[in-house]
Every structure is written in structure tokens, then in C-alpha cells.
Amino acid sequence: MTTLAAPAAKKWMLAAAIIVPAVFLATIPWLKNQPDVVVYLFAGIAATITVLCSLALAVIEDRRMDEWHRTAARFASQWGWLTGGALVAILLALPPVHDAIIGASGALAGVVDPDRTLVLMAFMLGFIAVILIQSLCTMVLSFLWRSRKSRAE
Amino acid sequence: MKNTIRVLRAERRWSQAELAERVGVSRNSINSIENGRYDPSLSLAYAIADAFETGVEEVFLRGQ
Known part of the structure; x- marks a missing residue:
């Protein structure tokens, strides 16, 4: 029916979902001076990691509820x-x-x-x-x- | 839905937390169900009845 213990994976996913966007925002001044391909690559990687971590968090949270x-x-x-x-x-x-x-x-x-x-x-x-x-x-x-x-x- | 969870718990001297642990849900769930603020699913109703080793109709009162 439920597994109420919080898995360690949740902490990692939560940390990544917060840190990755924060790092991306912090690198914006540097990214402004970079070619478009670097900007798109960084944005793509950051968005992918954040979305995947958020989805994983949702699944973990749903399973333990x-x-x-x-x-x-x-x-x-x-x-x-x-x-x-x-x-x-x-x-x-x-x-x-x-x-x-x-x-x-x-x-x-x-x-x-x-x-x-x-x-x-x-x-x-x-x-x-x-x-x-x-x-x-x-x-x-x-x-x-x-x-x-x-x-x- | 009315129920006899409080009475059944008192007979066994179980706290809400203890019943929650036996059933495998949170104490909030037991508290809400016991106070009639949340109607459990059929599987949870059976799990609660099983914890008390009684029938589901002894725990949850029909038509109330």
C-alpha cells in the first residue's frame, strides 16, 4: 500500500533539480560571450537533467505515498x-x-x-x-x- | 462514513501511529479515517479490518 521511508535517491534528485538550474543561471553572464552552439548545448543539458530529475522525483514521491x-x-x-x-x-x-x-x-x-x-x-x-x-x-x-x-x- | 476504529483501537490499547504502522499507511490517514473525514479505498478498509482481525463490516458501518 505504501513505503513511507524516503529513499536516498530522492535527495540526489532533489539536489540536482535545484543545483542544475541554479548553476545554469549563474553561468548566464559567461554564456553571453559564448557562441550559440555552446549556449544551446548548456541550456539543453540543463533542461534535460532538470526535467528528468523532476520526473524521477515525482515517481519516487508517488511510490512512497x-x-x-x-x-x-x-x-x-x-x-x-x-x-x-x-x-x-x-x-x-x-x-x-x-x-x-x-x-x-x-x-x-x-x-x-x-x-x-x-x-x-x-x-x-x-x-x-x-x-x-x-x-x-x-x-x-x-x-x-x-x-x-x-x-x- | 462512520466507523469503530477508535473503539477497536482503545480495546487493544493501540495508538493511531501503531495502527498506521500495522496497516502500512501514515498516521494522518488513520486520523482522517477515524474522524470520518476521509473514506478509505476498499483495499485499505480491508487492511484496517485485517489489522483488527475482524470483518470490514465490524469496522465500517453501512449506510452512515
Whole structure:
């Protein structure tokens, strides 16, 4: 039903999922002076490691949960994603949030006065892409789950 | 769903943590089930009944 002991692998995965993005962010000033191929290679490796560690963490965490914790996690993720998405949509209407996004983008990219419209449009398109892809993945997984659970023996 | 977990535990002088360990779930699970705030799955209901060495209908009361 459950194995409540935390495996050591979880600590390693958690450490990697935190350290790798942090190291990538720290190397941004150095990466700015590198050729595109190095930047893409670094970004690709960092993204792959982070995604794989996050997936492994999710699997480890799911295996050690009992049904009460799974129900809690299901409730939290179902409403958490919805609330978070709605909050981002609301926050994007506030000028101080615009300034923060533009300031952070400019600082990370090393651009003194970035184009406000371009930055905000890119941010919103990224947000919309996340919502759309999450919805798509939810539909696919829902279809797979229903197909698997309703098939005849 | 009403249940007799508290009574059955008291008869055996088990804490919630002890029952949780016997069943293989967290103490939070037992606490929520005992207080009627969470209805367990069929397999967990049977596991709890097995821990008390009784039938599931002795632990979980039908229609309540």
C-alpha cells in the first residue's frame, strides 16, 4: 500500500533539480560571450537533467505515498494549477508586474532598455504555451487512463 | 462514513501511529479515517479490518 521511508535517491534528485538550474543561471553572464552552439548545448543539458530529475522525483514521491497523501496531492494539483494559472492571468494585468518582468528580463539578458511590448508578448505567449501544452497532456493522459481502465480482459 | 476504529483501537490499547504502522499507511490517514473525514479505498478498509482481525463490516458501518 505504501513505503513511507524516503529513499536516498530522492535527495540526489532533489539536489540536482535545484543545483542544475541554479548553476545554469549563474553561468548566464559567461554564456553571453559564448557562441550559440555552446549556449544551446548548456541550456539543453540543463533542461534535460532538470526535467528528468523532476520526473524521477515525482515517481519516487508517488511510490512512497499512501492513498490519503495521493488524494491530497490530487486535490492540491487540480486546484493549485487552476489557481496559479488564474493568478498569473490577473497579475499580468498589473503595471508593477509588467515592470518586474521587463526588469528581470533585461537584467538576465544584459539589455539596458528592452522593448516592453516584445518582452510582455513573449512572456504571455510562453504562459499560453504552458497552459495549452498542459491541457493537451491532460487530455492525452486522461484518454490513456480511461482506455486502459475500461478495456475488456 | 462512520466507523469503530477508535473503539477497536482503545480495546487493544493501540495508538493511531501503531495502527498506521500495522496497516502500512501514515498516521494522518488513520486520523482522517477515524474522524470520518476521509473514506478509505476498499483495499485499505480491508487492511484496517485485517489489522483488527475482524470483518470490514465490524469496522465500517453501512449506510452512515
